[in-house]
Amino acid sequence: MNERIQEIISLLLEKPDIKVTEMMDKLALTRRQVNYTIGLINEDLKAHGLSPIKRHSNGTFTYTDKLQELLVADKNLNNNFPNKNRAEMILLYLICNVDYVSLDDLTAIVHYSKTTILQDLKIAEQIVNKYHLNLKYNRSRGYFLQGSEEQILRLATNIILQSSDNLAGNLLEKFAINKDIVKISLNLITKFEAKFQVSFSDKYFNNLKLLVQIIVSRGLVCKSGLKVDGFIAKTKEYQYLRKLTELSNISDFYIKWIALEILSSNVFDKNNSEYSPDEIELFGFVHQIVEGFKSRTLVNIQDQSRFEKRLLNHLRPACFRVKYRLPSIETLNLDNDKDEQLLVNIIKDLIKPLEQWIGTKFSEDEVKLLTYYFGYLLFDNANSQKISNAKYNAVVVCSNGIIMSNILIKILKNIFPEISFLGTMSSREFSESDHDFNVVFSNMPLKTKLHNYIVKPNMTSTEKTTLRYRVLKDLGLEKVDYQLNALLNLIAKYAKVNNEAKLRNEIISILLSDSEKNDRKGEDAGELPNLLSYIKEKYIKVISSKKTDWKDALYQALEPLIEDNKVEDQYYFELVDQISNRYNYSFLGQDIAIPHAVPEKGIKDDGISLLISHYPIKLPYGKKVRIIAPIAFFHMDKYLNAINQLADLSTNDREINKLLNTNTSEQAFTILKEYVERGE
Structure with missing residues (x-):
């Protein structure tokens, strides 16, 4: 095929x-x-x-x-490589053969004429030059890849991760790698998964097999004396690999590269609770990022400990990819709207300490992936009150890692509230599972008799609508179908329909449109409310008492929202409990406390109030603030712009000092109004 x-x-x-x-x-x-x-x-x-x-x-x-059975039944491509891959396959063959390779050998491998291969070699030369390598030619002996061993292995990694694994796998199996090395590589990865109780994502598992084969094949011939840097040397993965008898004949440099390929590969699951020193250090950054995100977005994270562990499992390989300039096989295209850019800016700000730790900035692709994942925490928060009457059980099978799998299942939960999603799994796990589900969503075709739908994370609204209609119809849940037919019959009764198919599709789009669009109620869909949409002048109080009990201060701060019917009295007691908690993180900057809770705790409508004190207010556990800003968000899908403006304000010392030196609510509101209108 x-x-x-x-x-x-x-x-x-x-x-x-x-x-x-x-x-x-x-x-x-x-x-x-x-x-x-x-x-x-x-x-x-x-x-x-x-x-x-x-x-x-x-x-x-x-x-x-x-x-799809036809596609699954024949995954192996024939020997003829497509044009765009020939140059890379030639380079891969040269990487696996450390000696010269003749033009006749290359034509035999890719099944094209010498003229075509010579053109491909020009493309290959352009590629290697980007890695500061040279494609040397000897008239009697052929072609040879010359340059730093570090760069040669980096080139191999990029080719494998960014090309079809079928192409590379076929080439290595048939022409470049002997069977003993293939066996060693597969056994090594299988033993590693068992030892560390991890499961690599399907794509990384397949790519790892090929990369380990290449590294071992070069390591058995080349003897590099390059040193292993401490960032990798201190990992338990590298230390384990050094002890394996299968790798006793290759130098530490090549063991380091095998460790790096493993460390930078996304895992689908990890059950090992023992953490190495670098993981413990990274876990501190993860917790800091999550707490920062909560503070900046007021999101409520269910089972935060579990979430942080899963985030650690993604961030650790991401850190190694970023530090050693290796690509990721997971990419996302985000819409360039203001909501998305707000989240991107938040994530970029939160990962700065992590970037300082590894000494390198995260790539745009890695930032986008994190942004998308954290963005779906906001989706969960906004939709936490929705009730699903599930009639079908489904799983999501994803060949990528933890982050992409979770993004995919969150999207599908939003599209299909009628379906109960049991979780995610890799295709390897799916092939071994006992089916206690009847619907499968996956990012690649599977060999199964169950309903199997191919999906991707960044679906357009039209694609989501089409998928929903198709699935509901297949499962016999097409309530929309009855509505649709009724509407078509009604329209046909009173009007002539020239294009029924087009009319049908447009009605489907209306009936299945995203509920969030209907919640806008006339608001510009491209704009989220700013801070002034939540704070009114009458919600601001300024006090000058030198000694104010924090509970009294909290009530004074919340009182305008109670009087304006934004919150119930019980909300005050919820915020008291929150501030009394030793692990309360509801603060912005050095001077502002932002106590808040979910709508179920007594919120009736949106509002933010401010209590500005000329003297510090002492909170439990030694914390002191000058501003208490109780926050009540009832519409959980609209507040992101406002809370980010408040967060930015908290770091602006000039504006905070202005507020702290005001004497009236009118003065304070004017400062806020001018700040928001300036768009700082």
Whole structure:
């Protein structure tokens, strides 16, 4: 099965309603090329006794639900490499062979003419130059990759992680690596998973096998004397690898690189509760980041300890990738709107201490991944009151790591409140599981008789709507279908319908539109309320008492919200309990306390009040503040802009000093108003 066939099948499975014009655009193909490829697929379907793909006059397709079996049944590509991968495959072969390689050998490997291979070698030379390597040519002996061993292994890592593992795997298995090294590599990774009680994500597991094969094959021939830096040397993973008899014939430098490939690989799960010194140190940063996020967004994190452990399992490999300039196989495209940018800026600010620790800034891709994950904490917070009457059980099978798996399941929970999601698993775990579920969502085709839907994290609103309609219809939950037919019949009764298919699709989009859009109630969907939407002049008090009991101060601060029917009296007692807790982290900057709780604790509407004191107010456990700002957020999906403006204000010493020196609520409100309007 060639690459174009795979791409078209994958696209049909991922987006069943795709039209031929969109397929042409996405794959950069002509209509004739699409039709020809569909014809080839239909020949394969016929050979497997399956119904062919049919293309309709409106450009859409219909096909058998067993189409994905064709893709799963033949994952191995043939020997002909696609144009875009040939240069990288040539480089991979040169990396695995430390001696010269002739042009005849290269033509035998990729099955193209010498003229084509010579053109590919020019592309390969451009690639290696970016790594400060040279592609040397000897007329009698052939081609040779010359340069730093460190850079050669970094190049190999980038090629493996960013290309199809089928291509690289086929090349290494058939031409480059002997079977003994293949066996050593697989045993090493399997033993490692058992020893450290970890499970690598599917993609990283497959890539690790190939990378370890390359490193071992070079390590058995090359004898690098480069030293291992302390950041890797102190890890328990490196120390374990040094003791393995399988690696006794290679130098510490190559063991370091095997350790680095392992340390930078995303794990799907980790059960080992024993932490190495670097993990303990990193855990402190994780807790600091989570507490900072809570403070900046007022999100309520259920089972924070478990969340921090899962975040540690993602951040640790991310730190090694960032420090040693290795790529991630997980990428996300975020919408460039103000909400997303607010979260990106928060995450960038929170990870600065972590960046100082590793000595390198996080890449945009790594920041976006963290932003997306933390963003779904806000989604959970905003939707915590929603009740689901589940009739089906589902799992999410994801070939990537912990973060991506959790992002995917949170998205799907939002789309399908009717379905109970039991959790996430890797494809390896899925193949070994006893099915106590009847629906499977995955980011790649699976060999299963259950309902299997291909999904991706960054789906558009249209893609979410289409997926929801398709799944509900397949599962017999298509209440929307009845509404749709009723509407179509009603419209047909009083009007002539020229394009029923288009009308049907637009009605579906309306019936299944995101509920959050309906909650805007006329508000500009591109803007979130600012701080002035929550604070009124009458919500501000200024006091000058030298000795004020903190409970009295809290009540004075909260009283305007009680009187304005924003909160109930019981909210005061909830905030007293919160401030009395030794582990209370409800503070911004050095001077502001922001006691707050979830809506169920007595919030009736949105509001923020301020009590400004000319003298410090002593709180429990030695804490002192000059401003108490009780926060009440009833609409949990709109406050992000306001709380970030308050957080930024708390770090602006000039503006805080202005507030602390005011004598009236009018003066204080004017300072706030001017600050917000300046947009500092």
